[in-house]
Amino acid sequence: MKVLTANSLTTGEVVFWSRGRWALDFSDGERFADDAVADAALAAAESQPRVVVAPYLIDVEEAAGHWIPVSYRERIRALGPTNTPQHGKQADGHADVQALAAATSAARSSGRVKLIKR
Amino acid sequence: MPTLISIEGDKAVAADDVFAFVADEDPIPASGDIIVTLARFQSEGDGLLAAGRRVGVRLQPSEDVEALAYDLPRIALIELAFPKFRDGRPYSAARLLRERLSYGGQVRAVGDVLREQAQFMLRCGFDAFIPSDGSGPEEWKAATRRYRHVYQRGADHRPPIYAERAGAASPVKEEFEHGL
Amino acid sequence: MYRYDAYDKAMLTDRSNEFRHQVARRLAGEITEDQFKPLRLMNGLYLQLHAYMLRVAIPYGTLSTRQLRRLAWVAKTYDKGYGHFTTRTNLQLHWIKLRDAPDVMDALAEVDLHAIQTSGNCIRNVTADPYAGATADEVDDPRVWAEVIRQWSTFHPEFSYLPRKFKIAVTASAKDRTAARSYDIGLQLRRGRDGALGFEVMVGGGQGRSPFLAKTVRESLPAGWLLSYLEAIIRVYNRHGRRDNIHKARIKILVNSLGVEEFTRQVEAEWAKIDSATSDLPDTELARIRGAFHPNTFQTLPPVSHAFEAALADPDFARFARRNVHPHKIPGYAIVDVSLKAPGQTPGDCSSEQMEAIADLADQYSFGEVRVNYTQNLVLPHVKLDDLPALHAALKAVDLASANIDLITDIIACPGLDYCSLANARAIPVAQAIAQRFADPERAEAIGELKVKISGCINACGHHHLGNIGILGVDKKGEEFYQISLGGSGDNDATLAEILGPAVHFSKVPDAVETLVDTYLSQRQGGERFLDTLRRTGLTPFKEALYADAD
Numbered sequence: 019m020k021v022l023t024a025n026s027l028t029t030g031e032v033v034f035w036s037r038g039r040w041a042l043d044f045s046d047g048e049r050f051a052d053d054a055v056a057d058a059a060l061a062a063a064e065s066q067p068r069v070v071v072a073p074y075l076i077d078v079e080e081a082a083g084h085w086i087p088v089s090y091r092e093r094i095r096a097l098g099p100t101n102t103p104q105h106g107k108q109a110d111g112h113a114d115v116q117a118l119a120a121a122t123s124a125a126r127s128s129g130r131v132k133l134i135k136r
Numbered sequence: 137m138p139t140l141i142s143i144e145g146d147k148a149v150a151a152d153d154v155f156a157f158v159a160d161e162d163p164i165p166a167s168g169d170i171i172v173t174l175a176r177f178q179s180e181g182d183g184l185l186a187a188g189r190r191v192g193v194r195l196q197p198s199e200d201v202e203a204l205a206y207d208l209p210r211i212a213l214i215e216l217a218f219p220k221f222r223d224g225r226p227y228s229a230a231r232l233l234r235e236r237l238s239y240g241g242q243v244r245a246v247g248d249v250l251r252e253q254a255q256f257m258l259r260c261g262f263d264a265f266i267p268s269d270g271s272g273p274e275e276w277k278a279a280t281r282r283y284r285h286v287y288q289r290g291a292d293h294r295p296p297i298y299a300e301r302a303g304a305a306s307p308v309k310e311e312f313e314h315g316l
Numbered sequence: 317m318y319r320y321d322a323y324d325k326a327m328l329t330d331r332s333n334e335f336r337h338q339v340a341r342r343l344a345g346e347i348t349e350d351q352f353k354p355l356r357l358m359n360g361l362y363l364q365l366h367a368y369m370l371r372v373a374i375p376y377g378t379l380s381t382r383q384l385r386r387l388a389w390v391a392k393t394y395d396k397g398y399g400h401f402t403t404r405t406n407l408q409l410h411w412i413k414l415r416d417a418p419d420v421m422d423a424l425a426e427v428d429l430h431a432i433q434t435s436g437n438c439i440r441n442v443t444a445d446p447y448a449g450a451t452a453d454e455v456d457d458p459r460v461w462a463e464v465i466r467q468w469s470t471f472h473p474e475f476s477y478l479p480r481k482f483k484i485a486v487t488a489s490a491k492d493r494t495a496a497r498s499y500d501i502g503l504q505l506r507r508g509r510d511g512a513l514g515f516e517v518m519v520g521g522g523q524g525r526s527p528f529l530a531k532t533v534r535e536s537l538p539a540g541w542l543l544s545y546l547e548a549i550i551r552v553y554n555r556h557g558r559r560d561n562i563h564k565a566r567i568k569i570l571v572n573s574l575g576v577e578e579f580t581r582q583v584e585a586e587w588a589k590i591d592s593a594t595s596d597l598p599d600t601e602l603a604r605i606r607g608a609f610h611p612n613t614f615q616t617l618p619p620v621s622h623a624f625e626a627a628l629a630d631p632d633f634a635r636f637a638r639r640n641v642h643p644h645k646i647p648g649y650a651i652v653d654v655s656l657k658a659p660g661q662t663p664g665d666c667s668s669e670q671m672e673a674i675a676d677l678a679d680q681y682s683f684g685e686v687r688v689n690y691t692q693n694l695v696l697p698h699v700k701l702d703d704l705p706a707l708h709a710a711l712k713a714v715d716l717a718s719a720n721i722d723l724i725t726d727i728i729a730c731p732g733l734d735y736c737s738l739a740n741a742r743a744i745p746v747a748q749a750i751a752q753r754f755a756d757p758e759r760a761e762a763i764g765e766l767k768v769k770i771s772g773c774i775n776a777c778g779h780h781h782l783g784n785i786g787i788l789g790v791d792k793k794g795e796e797f798y799q800i801s802l803g804g805s806g807d808n809d810a811t812l813a814e815i816l817g818p819a820v821h822f823s824k825v826p827d828a829v830e831t832l833v834d835t836y837l838s839q840r841q842g843g844e845r846f847l848d849t850l851r852r853t854g855l856t857p858f859k860e861a862l863y864a865d866a867d
Contacts, residue, residue: 028343029413030367068345071363090794091733095365099734101662101744105396105411106366200555222354222437224477228554231474236589252338252355259473269351283330285323287467289594290474297323297467298601308322 019080020056021047021087023095024063024073032095032107033070035059040070042107044096045114049078049085084117093118141273142242143263148277151264155192155213171215174199177207185210194246197225201232208239216262218247227260234261234291254279261291284308317378317685318463318608320428327470328425331432335359336418343415358438358476360406360431361417364737368412371434372424376444376462376486377405377688381675384686386427388671394420399671401656401664403728403779404483405443405688406434410735432470437478439469439550444486445493446689449609450697452645455507457609458486461542464597464605468543475550479557480565482550495690495806497521497529498782500567501549506536513539519549519579520571523776527812528568531576533583540602544595548587552579612683612698617648621701627708635719635757636708650701652682654694654711655718655726659755662744663729664692673714681707690779692728693721724766724833725751728779732772732789733796739772741789741796746770746825753826754833763833766846769804782806784847785832786813787825796822802832802858803850816855817863828862835861 021044022035033040034047041047050056056075063073077088087093097118098106108115142151157171158164164172164184171192172184184191192213193204204211214233216226226245233239244264245257251271258280265276285297285308295303320328335355342352356362360371372387379387387407391399394416400408412420424430433440442465444458445451465484469475475482485494488505496502502518514536521530537545553567571579628634642651654674657663666674678686678696681703687695699707711717720726727750730736732743747770754760769783780786786801797819804813820828835858836846850858 025363025367028415030363030411032366067349068343071349090796091365091739094733098366099744100742101734101748197559222477223559224437224475224479224554225559227474227477228551235594250351252351253477256471256473256476282334283471284326287327287470288472297327298598298604301321301323301604302598302600308326 019078019085020050020053020075021078021085022050022056022059022063022073023047023076023092024070027067027069027071035063035073043110043114044087044107044118045085047078047085050075082117082120084114086118139267139272140244141265141267141276143258143276143280148273148280150273153266155190157194157215169212171213174203177211178203181207192242192244195226195229197223197229201229201237205237208233208237208241211239211241213242213244213264214239215244215246218245218249221248221250221253227256230257230260230262231291251275251279255282259286259290259292259294317380318459318605324467325425325428328428328430328432331359331430331471332418332421332425335421339414339418354436356414356417357435358433359417359421360434361412361414362435362737364410364735365733366735367410368414368417369735370409370412370417370420370431371402372399372407372409372429372431373434373441374405374407374429374688375466376442376448376459377446377690378444378448378459379686379688380427381678381684381686383427383429384671384675384678386423386429388668388675390420390423391671392668397669398665398667400662400731401666401688401692401694403690403692403730403777404441405446405690406441407688408731410731435481436476437480437482438476439465439472439478439482439484442466442469442484442486443494443690445489446687446695447493447642447651447697448488448687449611450644450649450651451489452643453490454488454505456488456505456513456539457606458488458503458505460602460606460609461503461505461539462486463608464542464602465546468546468597475554478550478554479559480562480567482553482567484546490808492806492808492810493689495779495782495810497810498523498527498779498806499530501546502530503542505539508536515539515542515545517545517549519583520568520576521810522566522568523779523781524566525563525774526569527776527781528572529810529812530568531571533576533580540599541592541596543597544590544592545583545587547590547595548583552582552586556582614646614649614698615700617646617700617702619647621648621704624701624704627705632712632717632719633705633708635761636717637704639719639721639723639761641704644698646698648701650699650704652696652699652704652707653689653721654696654716655720656693656716657720657726657751658715658718659720659725659751660748661715661751663727663747666694670714670716673710674716677707677710691726693726719757720760722765722767723760724754724763724768724829725760727751727768727770728783729770730772730778732770732778736772738775739789740774740791741772741798741822743770743772743778743787743789746787746789746798746822749826750829753830763837764845766833766836767805768829779806780804781812782810783813784845784850785829790819792819798822798825798828800825800828800832800862802855803847805847814855816859820862831861832858 036046098108140153155169169190177193190212194215250269362369395409395411442462444462484501485496485499486503487494498521504516517534518530519533558564640653682696727747729743729747733739767784769779770787771778771780772789782804788799799819800816801813805811
């Protein structure tokens with residue numbers, strides 16, 4: 019399963035493609051089961067150079083009822099820096115944020131290759 | 137058709153390019169001004185020049201301008217190629233051509249040539265450009281006027297700030313009405 | 317310090333205007349991201365994990381209080397109320413918006429600050445001794461030369477598209493506080509027997525994937541020929557440095573592949589053709605720049621201060637005096653280090669409130685001058701010993717009085733995977749965990765000088781190659797592991813650290829460091845620092861201690 023992410027051109031904020039718009043919350047990100055559909059969404063994002071910069075697809079998986087990015091780096095992008103809990107999206111504090119933060123240990127202990135990057 | 141932009145004094149003009157670049161594997165045309173690679177010039181240059189036409193040489197960044205030192209008086213123009221805009225070697229090549237080898241012909245930037253580099257190129261001694269970003273003479277003229285002063289000497293003989301301070305004759309210029 | 321005159325200010329204004337127009341064209345879609353990216357990088361604006369990051373230049377690590385207050389204001393107004401001082405003595409703002417960047421540049425330019433050439437393949441911010449103008453052991457003020465190089469290198473038309481970034485450090489003291497030998501060019505000022513100033517010119521240092529220490533290309537270059545000689549070096553590099561592989565493009569690779577003799581021959585041959593009258597600075601201009609760094613009007617004070625001596629009865633103050641206070645060339649004055657490494661804090665981070673407080677203290681006690689050290693700490697360079705007790709109390713009130721300079725809690729750490737899109741692992745939480753483990757100031761002082769340096773990736777912005785304990789974060793099957801190296805040093809005895817053994821999991825790093833510290837304490841003889849013991853015993857006892865239970 020994939021999600022499409024990018025950074026907002028004007029603000030630099032991390033955003034996720036969500037059925038026709040760019041959302042700030044990872045939990046709103048549209049999940050693509052079909053690679054062809056995901057690639058089409060990526061191509062569409064690349065044709066929006068005045069809206070977003072550097073769009074790309076990330077792998078996501080389900081853990082304990084919540085969808086989370088497989089990659090540790092993408093969890094940090096979705097949440098915020100781990101050294102300052104009051105900065106970044108994690109400061110919003112809702113349930114999905116907590117699930118994301120809690121998921122840190124779950125997927126990582128499986129030891130799959132290339133988890134840090136996308 | 138990319139424009140050849142030529143700097144003449146204070147002006148940037150769209151010029152007609154009368155020179156034809158001839159690739160190594162192509163035959164030399166019967167007449168007309170031509171540009172050839174360094175390798176071709178080194179092997180056929182004497183013959184080409186004897187035919188009474190103007191000959192230019194195109195240098196790649198890895199080719200040293202010093203290789204042309206003795207022939208420069210006979211070479212009508214030098215093209216310095218930018219395979220990528222971020223390849224900075226042609227800037228040194230242009231400066232050496234002007235300041236060390238006293239070359240007086242046209243020094244032309246070709247390849248991945250963007251107007252954002254206009255002022256640096258001019259300061260290194262380029263006086264003609266074939267841009268790859270679709271920009272024209274107006275934009276190039278404006279791009280060369282972004283900085284009222286310069287800190288260091290270049291091939292363009294603009295006085296550096298320390299000379300302006302000492303001279304006291306030219307105070308800080310008014311800000312330009314910013315162009316492009 | 318150097319004050320920008322109308323010409324210098326015009327350069328900044330023109331740059332801000334140019335940048336504003338470039339941003340406008342990008343936002344309007346008139347240029348692509350591929351065309352815009354090198355332009356924004358030349359203005360120090362990166363796109364990082366969470367936002368744009370702006371790297372503000374702090375030329376040779378010197379700030380006026382007016383500048384520091386403006387940085388505090390910019391951080392509060394356009395960022396999240398703090399800034400991060402880097403190992404290159406610049407300030408990073410980690411949460412900038414592109415649409416605000418032109419306004420930020422204008423606000424900085426008003427106080428003679430900028431982000432010019434803090435990124436890109438050009439000559440970067442020149443660093444100098446943070447104790448310049450205050451230390452007794454300098455032969456000249458290195459900032460004079462750093463300012464000379466700053467002007468010469470700004471918008472240099474020939475050297476703005478080098479094979480890779482280019483960094484220069486200048487030091488004028490017997491004790492090198494710049495890590496000059498880890499630089500592309502390190503310049504060591506000395507006086508000859510006739511009193512004439514000369515530079516030892518060292519070329520080809522660098523950390524990162526292939527660390528090297530710089531080699532001496534010229535033992536003594538008469539100071540007046542500095543710019544023409546730099547021109548020769550950088551022209552050779554521009555023409556012959558590799559451009560085919562980004563990991564082999566620094567000048568250190570060229571020096572190493574040619575060998576220092578051949579490299580030197582090429583530089584000297586090029587230099588011989590350069591006309592000094594055109595390339596070097598006229599004496600009048602050098603004198604003008606030098607004049608800007610004239611000494612402050614110091615009071616005539618006795619070398620011993622009763623107020624200072626009396627305050628030593630307070631153990632906190634006494635520790636601060638031992639760790640953070642250094643001799644000044646003028647009797648009765650001192651150089652004071654302000655630690656940005658309170659245990660548990662992000663190394664090098666400084667809030668807007670703290671910046672304001674430091675500015676007030678610098679105005680009151682340090683002639684309005686602040687310095688930035690590549691160790692990610694700040695310096696108040698000219699403080700009266702009499703004023704130290706009051707200064708210490710004021711620093712304590714804003715959590716800036718950690719008496720830990722060069723101790724195990726004075727950790728250098730890059731932003732790492734928490735912020736940086738280049739990173740493989742986090743660096744800051746590792747630093748926080750180690751510092752918290754050793755937070756007891758008595759314990760830290762009993763351990764003594766121990767420089768821990770942590771990088772989140774091979775680019776080595778955390779200087780792990782020069783750490784007594786160097787720590788490099790790596791990605792091992794998707795988990796954060798840390799490679800530990802020992803024995804590095806950025807001082808005059810510059811040494812690259814050696815890898816100890818297999819990488820250690822994130823959760824095990826503080827334990828590993830504790831094991832290494834215990835090993836050192838058990839082996840220590842006399843007043844040996846960690847580095848001294850290690851050099852005497854070699855890696856073996858440390859390797860055995862750390863990996864003994866590997867099975």
